Amino acid sequence: MGNSQIVAALEELADLLELLGENAFRVRAYRNAARTIESLSDDVTTLLADSPTSLTSLDGIGKDLAEKITSLARTGTLKQLDDVRAQVPAGVVQMLKIPGLGPKKVATLWKELQVHTLEDLQAAATAGRVASIKGFGKKTEQSILDGISLAQEAGRRVLISVARNAAGQIAESLRQVPGVERVEIAGSARRWKETCGDLDILAISADSSAAMDTLARHPLVEQVLARGETKQQVRLVGGLDLDLRVVPPESFGAAWQYFTGSKEHNVVLRRLSQERGLKLNEYGLFRGEEAVAGRDEAGIYAALDLPWIPPELRENRGEFERLAPIELVERQDLRGDLHMHTTATDGAATIEEMIEAAKDFGLQYIAITDHSKRVAMANGLDSTRLREHWRRIEAIRKQAHGIEVLCGIECDILEDATLDLPDEVLAEADWVIAVLHYGLRQPAELIEQRLLSAIRNPHVDCIGHPSGRLIGSRAPAEINYTTFLKAASDHGVMLEINANPARLDLNDIQAARAKDLGIPIVINSDSHHTQGFSVLEYGIHQARRAGLAPADVANTRSFGDFRKMIRRNR
DNA sequence: GCCGTTTTCGGCCCGACTGTTTTCAGTCG
Numbered sequence: 001m002g003n004s005q006i007v008a009a010l011e012e013l014a015d016l017l018e019l020l021g022e023n024a025f026r027v028r029a030y031r032n033a034a035r036t037i038e039s040l041s042d043d044v045t046t047l048l049a050d051s052p053t054s055l056t057s058l059d060g061i062g063k064d065l066a067e068k069i070t071s072l073a074r075t076g077t078l079k080q081l082d083d084v085r086a087q088v089p090a091g092v093v094q095m096l097k098i099p100g101l102g103p104k105k106v107a108t109l110w111k112e113l114q115v116h117t118l119e120d121l122q123a124a125a126t127a128g129r130v131a132s133i134k135g136f137g138k139k140t141e142q143s144i145l146d147g148i149s150l151a152q153e154a155g156r157r158v159l160i161s162v163a164r165n166a167a168g169q170i171a172e173s174l175r176q177v178p179g180v181e182r183v184e185i186a187g188s189a190r191r192w193k194e195t196c197g198d199l200d201i202l203a204i205s206a207d208s209s210a211a212m213d214t215l216a217r218h219p220l221v222e223q224v225l226a227r228g229e230t231k232q233q234v235r236l237v238g239g240l241d242l243d244l245r246v247v248p249p250e251s252f253g254a255a256w257q258y259f260t261g262s263k264e265h266n267v268v269l270r271r272l273s274q275e276r277g278l279k280l281n282e283y284g285l286f287r288g289e290e291a292v293a294g295r296d297e298a299g300i301y302a303a304l305d306l307p308w309i310p311p312e313l314r315e316n317r318g319e320f321e322r323l324a325p326i327e328l329v330e331r332q333d334l335r336g337d338l339h340m341h342t343t344a345t346d347g348a349a350t351i352e353e354m355i356e357a358a359k360d361f362g363l364q365y366i367a368i369t370d371h372s373k374r375v376a377m378a379n380g381l382d383s384t385r386l387r388e389h390w391r392r393i394e395a396i397r398k399q400a401h402g403i404e405v406l407c408g409i410e411c412d413i414l415e416d417a418t419l420d421l422p423d424e425v426l427a428e429a430d431w432v433i434a435v436l437h438y439g440l441r442q443p444a445e446l447i448e449q450r451l452l453s454a455i456r457n458p459h460v461d462c463i464g465h466p467s468g469r470l471i472g473s474r475a476p477a478e479i480n481y482t483t484f485l486k487a488a489s490d491h492g493v494m495l496e497i498n499a500n501p502a503r504l505d506l507n508d509i510q511a512a513r514a515k516d517l518g519i520p521i522v523i524n525s526d527s528h529h530t531q532g533f534s535v536l537e538y539g540i541h542q543a544r545r546a547g548l549a550p551a552d553v554a555n556t557r558s559f560g561d562f563r564k565m566i567r568r569n570r
Numbered sequence: 571g572c573c574g575t576t577t578t579c580g581g582c583c584c585g586a587c588t589g590t591t592t593t594c595a596g597t598c599g
Binding site for chain 2: 026027029030033060061062063064099101102103104134135136137138139143198200227228230231233243258259261263266267269270271273274279280281282
């Protein structure tokens with residue numbers, strides 16, 4: 001069983017135990033362990049092979065949980081999980097997804113009304129039987145009815161691009177409200193997590209009701225869910241929820257820190273505060289009644305003897321162990337973009353237009369990388385057409401000033417582990433990205449063979465969007481990252497962070513592993529039109545989440561140095 | 571269920587808001 005399946009099993013176990021009324025701290029231990037496994041860079045199976053006792057050295061995993069995780073990893077089963085599954089109907093677990101219902105209320109509904117499915121619950125609520133239970137009323141009953149459809153399509157998160165776009169528009173409109181001094185985005189959108197489940201916005205304002213009125217009237221807002229003195233919760237068109245919090249200036253830093261999260265990062269900060277006899281909450285850092293910090297974030301971190309930690313790193317994945325502040329890669333560090341398409345295949349713009357747009361965007365060098373023939377849907381290029389295409393690029397690049405252009409190719413790695421174009425053609429390219437597009441559902445051993453054979457090909461410079469995932473719509477290929485990254489490192493092949501917000505592939509965890517192995521990362525837009533370069537921002541922030549400095553990213557180099565890297569690696 | 575130099579028991583992060591209540595439990599982030 002892979003890590004993500006183990007995580008799912010532990011989370012399910014935690015849900016089930018909660019519904020059965022188990023001790024809340026015990027449940028939390030299971031969730032903590034799930035988090036720990038989730039952030040591991042190695043497969044549990046690999047860890048166990050190296051050292052069967054190593055699990056207990058991980059945070060929050062003791063003897064008992066180590067045994068359970070070992071059982072899951074080795075056999076894919078856990079007796080305790082089977083036992084509790086038998087005690088709780090699957091539909092009851094689904095009820096946890098209904099907003100406003102937690103384990104206590106769901107357990108009450110299940111026991112008191114004998115409802116076992118969402119449909120049972122809907123019928124009971126419609127018949128008014130929910131409101132008759134002690135502790136429930138008419139409003140709860142209605143919110144259950146409203147929430148059932150949400151539960152049925154649960155797990156819905158939006159791409160970071162969608163989240164940032166909506167949050168940005170709303171923040172901008174709030175900044176126009178008289179009396180509003182400052183508005184900032186917080187939450188997972190500020191951390192640039194690849195998907196967001198909701199949005200958080202913070203404001204300083206003398207008059208919170210004016211800001212809240214403006215939010216309520218915003219065209220993106222569909223419904224006001226709750227409104228108090230300091231907090232308003234709304235549902236946006238499309239179903240995403242947004243929290244607005246109005247805070248005083250002296251607490252702004254504390255609130256911004258607090259609502260940026262992650263929850264796991266904040267738990268550690270509050271523990272560090274406690275150890276120093278301090279109390280941290282969204283109003284500030286306090287010694288008794290006295291505020292030690294709170295006006296700005298840096299002051300809070302400083303009071304806890306920490307450097308200010310960039311939001312992208314606040315996941316409790318090692319950011320507290322870094323001794324010095326680190327320099328993360330920024331948008332302006334990026335000088336090149338090595339993955340884009342033209343009308344030769346499925347792009348919407350010509351070679352000339354793409355070069356011009358890249359120059360306008362401020363890029364100093366690019367590679368044109370159209371598809372190879374296997375991608376027939378995109379009018380992929382065979383050897384003959386590709387050579388003609390390159391000749392055209394060569395002619396055009398002579399006329400282009402202020403930007404360097406490489407003749408590249410995005411070459412498919414076929415299902416039989418061969419490349420889509422012959423070696424003698426690839427040898428003529430300035431730049432070769434090899435990618436998986438088809439056969440992503442092959443078993444792990446075949447995927448591994450394909451990636452490794454591409455890496456070993458001397459003409460391949462880079463593996464593009466390694467997993468092939470499309471967030472929310474296509475699952476990633478099953479990759480053994482341990483062997484994949486080792487091979488890339490051994491053969492000097494670069495790896496791409498594809499900046500398309502639906503890809504963001506490598507993901508943050510694997511990109512961090514690649515950095516540790518010294519593998520050069522390239523952040524590419526995969527542009528299909530002249531406006532496509534703007535997505536580079538998402539790739540940059542994914543790289544920052546992985547802790548990448550400018551030196552870790554190959555296309556922050558000058559064109560001359562980048563070319564030398566390609567040659568050296570071949 | 572985990573954890574530990576105040577430890578092997580007794581803690582485990584904290585506050586706003588809602589709904590259903592007359593003082594609070596549950597949920598959420």
